[in-house]
Amino acid sequence: xxxxxxxxxxxxxxxxxxxxxxxxxxxxxxxxxxxxxxxxxxxxxxxxxxxxxxxxxxxxxxxxxxxxxxxxxxxxxxxxxxxxxxxxxxxxxxxxxxxxxxxxxxxxxxxxxxxxxxxxxxxxxxxxxxxxxxxxxxxxxxxxxxxxxxxxxxxxxxxxxxxxxxxxxxxxxxxxxxxxxxxxxxxxxxxxxxxxxxxxxxxxxxxxxxxxxxxxxxxxxxxxxxxxxxxxxxxxxxxxxxxxxxxxxxxxxxxxxxxxxxxxxxxxxxxxxxxxxxxxxxxxxxxxxxxxxxxxxxxxxxxxxxxxxxxxxxxxxxxxxxxxxxxxxxxxxxxxxxxxxxxxxxxxxxxxxxxxxxxxxxxxxxxxxx
Numbered sequence: 001x002x003x004x005x006x007x008x009x010x011x012x013x014x015x016x017x018x019x020x021x022x023x024x025x026x027x028x029x030x031x032x033x034x035x036x037x038x039x040x041x042x043x044x045x046x047x048x049x050x051x052x053x054x055x056x057x058x059x060x061x062x063x064x065x066x067x068x069x070x071x072x073x074x075x076x077x078x079x080x081x082x083x084x085x086x087x088x089x090x091x092x093x094x095x096x097x098x099x100x101x102x103x104x105x106x107x108x109x110x111x112x113x114x115x116x117x118x119x120x121x122x123x124x125x126x127x128x129x130x131x132x133x134x135x136x137x138x139x140x141x142x143x144x145x146x147x148x149x150x151x152x153x154x155x156x157x158x159x160x161x162x163x164x165x166x167x168x169x170x171x172x173x174x175x176x177x178x179x180x181x182x183x184x185x186x187x188x189x190x191x192x193x194x195x196x197x198x199x200x201x202x203x204x205x206x207x208x209x210x211x212x213x214x215x216x217x218x219x220x221x222x223x224x225x226x227x228x229x230x231x232x233x234x235x236x237x238x239x240x241x242x243x244x245x246x247x248x249x250x251x252x253x254x255x256x257x258x259x260x261x262x263x264x265x266x267x268x269x270x271x272x273x274x275x276x277x278x279x280x281x282x283x284x285x286x287x288x289x290x291x292x293x294x295x296x297x298x299x300x301x302x303x304x305x306x307x308x309x310x311x312x313x314x315x316x317x318x319x320x321x322x323x324x325x326x327x328x329x330x331x332x333x334x335x336x337x338x339x340x341x342x343x344x345x346x347x348x349x350x351x352x353x354x355x356x357x358x359x360x361x362x363x364x365x366x367x368x369x370x
Contacts, residue, residue, distance in 0.1 A: 039063035041365025050356035063137035065089040079109040115170040122182035122203035126216040126236040127249035133282035143346035147300040154197035158223035159300030161232040178208030197222040210240040228256040247271040263295035286313040303340035334360035
């Protein structure tokens with residue numbers, strides 16, 4: 001069999017040029033692709049409330065822009081192999097950790113897909129992409145839902161149930177009549193003489209026609225203390241009526257921060273999008289209920305039970321597509337914290353925010369996908 005060689009240049013670097021080349025030989029069909037998006041906006045953020053609040057500040061903000069490299073090889077018999085390296089691109093400053101996002105190797109076949117590497121846990125997919133119209137940045141709901149986003153190993157950022165998890169083994173089932181499932185496990189590579197932290201996360205979805213429905217569960221063991229068990233349950237629902245899509249999410253987080261101590265908190269989101277020609281209206285309302293239990297200290301943004309720990313968030317926005325890949329958009333968000341609550345804007349929070357202060361932000365931005 002004659003080998004095929006696909007060349008994409010040669011790596012060279014000089015003061016004036018940078019050329020990248022990927023070259024490989026194979027008897028099977030293979031593909032390498034580069035993908036991503038840049039999402040940047042000009043923001044004005046401030047906080048009102050306790051202690052006089054925080055004065056307004058103007059900033060150019062990156063909204064979790066992405067650069068990715070994906071390779072795919074057909075192995076025959078319906079089986080394929082793939083590899084992905086995905087990197088944060090901080091378009092506002094030019095910085096970004098290499099491979100800091102979803103980076104893994106996998107096999108895909110008729111019976112599903114196996115993923116080995118760093119990836120978002122299945123629980124996150126219940127609502128972040130399917131329900132939240134804003135997905136990422138200060139206007140998104142995960143400043144409240146999930147108790148803050150984190151890319152962290154077992155036991156680190158133990159409050160977060162909105163995670164990108166290193167050392168994750170994950171299985172995605174095939175889609176059957178609209179039904180699909182995901183299961184993931186991160187073994188206790190961070191084991192010490194006192195703790196054996198690990199994580200299990202699962203998701204079941206139905207996505208067919210106008211209806212989307214999902215349920216997710218996640219378990220963190222030994223994240224706070226030996227024998228501790230922290231759990232999350234999350235439900236997502238969405239339904240389209242013409243150009244309008246109605247969206248709903250609910251979650252219950254429960255923590256065991258110390259022996260015989262527990263804290264739980266419910267939160268929910270209602271949201272909608274409405275498409276008008278090349279534009280889309282977006283709206284979201286998030287409510288964090290007061291925490292319950294006998295814990296005596298806050299966990300992340302959730303204040304201790306028995307305090308004024310509730311919060312609400314309103315986000316409004318509009319996006320206009322200049323093309324299939326380029327959108328200009330504007331959005332506004334505000335979080336109203338209870339006197340003891342400390343929920344901050346997602347992704348690009350306001351530094352120095354104190355309990356009871358209410359952060360808000362207004363942005364005008366551009367998103368370009370490639």
